[in-house]
Amino acid sequence: MSHRDLHLDFNEAFAPQQPAGISEPELEAATPNFIQVHRALQAMHEIGQVQFLHLPYLDEVLDNVERRAEELRGSFDNMVVLGIGGSGLGAKAVEEAIFGPIFAGGVPLPVKRLYVLDTLDPDYLSRLFDGLDLERSIFNVVSKSGNTVETMAQFMYLYDLLKKRLGPERFRRHLIMTTDPQKGALRQIAREENFECFDILPGVGGRFSVLSPVGLLPAAFLGVSIRELAEGAIRMIKRCKGEDIWTNPAAMLAMVTTLLAERRGRKNLVVFNYSERLNRCAEWFRQLWAESLGKRYDLEGKEVWAGITPIQASGPRDQHSQMQLYAEGPRDKMVMLWSQEKFDADLKIPKLYPEIESLSYLGGKTFAEVLHAEMVATEQSLKESGVPSFKLMCYDADAYTLGQLFYLFEIATVHVGGLLGVNPYDQPGVELGKKYIYGKLGRTGSEEFGATLARKLKDKRYVV
């Protein structure tokens, strides 16, 4: 164990300390189920499946990304990722954790900057495109399937814009792609028009792709050590190999959340994050967890409507917003607190107003101390309100920590999938939406979906 290891503290999730928590005998009784899930995962890993577990070991990919990122840093100041969902969330998470929140106006900016275009909002995009120095920007089109609607719409727009502004040949140096090595429109375009292209291995789903070029290239472009990301991931993979749940962080996380959800009706998992730098990691987690586990059918085809709904909150902000509800509202929540121990800076509160009792106790404290006190107070309030909680403790928000965090949650998510009996790698529930988008926009082959939308009745009485 090193002080840089991530830890999880489940003291407030267990009975009798937390009467609404699970009991040790319950956990022990469910362990054989976990061991079965765990062995299946390890066995698949050993025969080369479960590709995401191999990513941090792919030295050749890491070398190649590092080398190319270094070259790109020589030519560009901005990387603009055209990517949505798993294609953008990992890069955003790394950026905010390593560089902290980026302020507009006046406040010094990091040397290199990342923009992730996970929107179609025309006001947002037109303002960005108008203001960006295109000469100093590299556009990275990221889509596993190579036909993601939002990403391809942005790509087509920018292809034209860059060509006009930078010239018919020169613009090609400003576009790179990250997609499936064989399939999809994006790969076809890259091949035909000779764009540089990075691979997303076919066995790696978007939400498990942060340590593939999807997340690595933007990270390396920003100057983040992707070796440290990989080392953190490998450290966590090793810690999650054993069958003893008491020493396996992913196992404990999976077991505790599954039991609280299934046996105690705690179907909502609040991530109450006390580190500003980790807010986008919470957003990344939210996708991983929701899309992997929210499944109507289990592996045997039984209708189960499975899943645990992730809810993002940040401290101390949401003590003044959501805490009242968490403490006194519906008894359907468990809370995962996130804390960060080490800060780059700290600020000390001066000893002002010694005569005002409601202020004087603050004098001499640091902001980190006050922040820590608030998290401890939240934990204790939840305890007394009968809300089971547990804590993710990060030493830092650096690359090594992030590597651990990503892999802790990826492995735990697969475990929960196993415990719930669902497939954590697919997303059948979003296919229908795509068909309706195609139908509405008139794509060939989706006419019937367009027709269904056109036939819909609107009762004006229901509009107010």
Next chain:
Amino acid sequence: MSHRDLHLDFNEAFAPQQPAGISEPELEAATPNFIQVHRALQAMHEIGQVQFLHLPYLDEVLDNVERRAEELRGSFDNMVVLGIGGSGLGAKAVEEAIFGPIFAGGVPLPVKRLYVLDTLDPDYLSRLFDGLDLERSIFNVVSKSGNTVETMAQFMYLYDLLKKRLGPERFRRHLIMTTDPQKGALRQIAREENFECFDILPGVGGRFSVLSPVGLLPAAFLGVSIRELAEGAIRMIKRCKGEDIWTNPAAMLAMVTTLLAERRGRKNLVVFNYSERLNRCAEWFRQLWAESLGKRYDLEGKEVWAGITPIQASGPRDQHSQMQLYAEGPRDKMVMLWSQEKFDADLKIPKLYPEIESLSYLGGKTFAEVLHAEMVATEQSLKESGVPSFKLMCYDADAYTLGQLFYLFEIATVHVGGLLGVNPYDQPGVELGKKYIYGKLGRTGSEEFGATLARKLKDKRYVV
């Protein structure tokens, strides 16, 4: 009705169109309950209570804020709000809606800028304080009680910092306060040291204070028309006066959400927002709704654990993150879609790649069209997945729209409180947390809470 009116569309929330929805006879049967709640609210309003309903009519306050904001705009470029929860969320919501997302680096910034310090994170704050041009910044300390821990810690730090950097007399011009007219440490300091101070009326709670100086002063400083905000609010107050629920937007919103939560087990309310500019309005809504309605006891003292948990999502981003769970996960959600009709800019996708079937249908469409198609597709997917939904339709994201939006939700929240039988104005569940913060930080009088924390046992077996 004007095209600038907000509208709500409940077509997908009612059976038989949505089998999981509520039925018209159910709604009609519950109407007498609503009328009772509504009459109580109107009666209290008429005798001068329910102060938030009076705010948009207070011309003298509006005049004063406008005049002072104009003067401050002459001297400063940045307003830094020291405020958390209701003291900051309204201002943030207005800023992002009116000015759109503010990008770091390269992209032109609005003339005036707002920073809301609703955090204690030392990395975040030290970076901001280091980078900010203090000469051009006005600091607005906002706390109704005048002793909010986070805000007062920031205030004490900045008091000292500004004094050192700007000189012992000159620094006073850079600090203003917004607090209770009589009570609290902040008012005392303002009085003794002669700081300029704006009033939060005692009858206006933080989460209902956006049209008091709490939200108005930052808005006016940014150049937003606070008259239009007030006009929007007044328009909505008028539309919500009648007893006919079919023409009263707040009534319909309150009735439909309450019935879906109480009768159909839809205790989670997802705000699925398809306007980037309204994302922080969703954050503002989330506080209003959660803190007002999450209550352990009803007005008669019965334990009810009431509340409807708000969950924020944004489209199209979360189609690639949360939609799978909403469609196929636990049957405990209803969805409120938010749409914006008019954008300042629009971008047209060029007709590239006519030979690639998976791209060609996008050519010639605008981003706004694609975005709209995605929202329609999400609505239809939810429908077919058996998830009741309804839609908030905004024409624009301007001040008049925001005024309507704030008051629609404030009035509806009070109505839901009445329907659930809870007090929407208090927040008893956060008091305990404050005591533990004081205890942990050694404030006089809170020693026992500090002792409780110190006595807590940590079983190392539960830490992994």
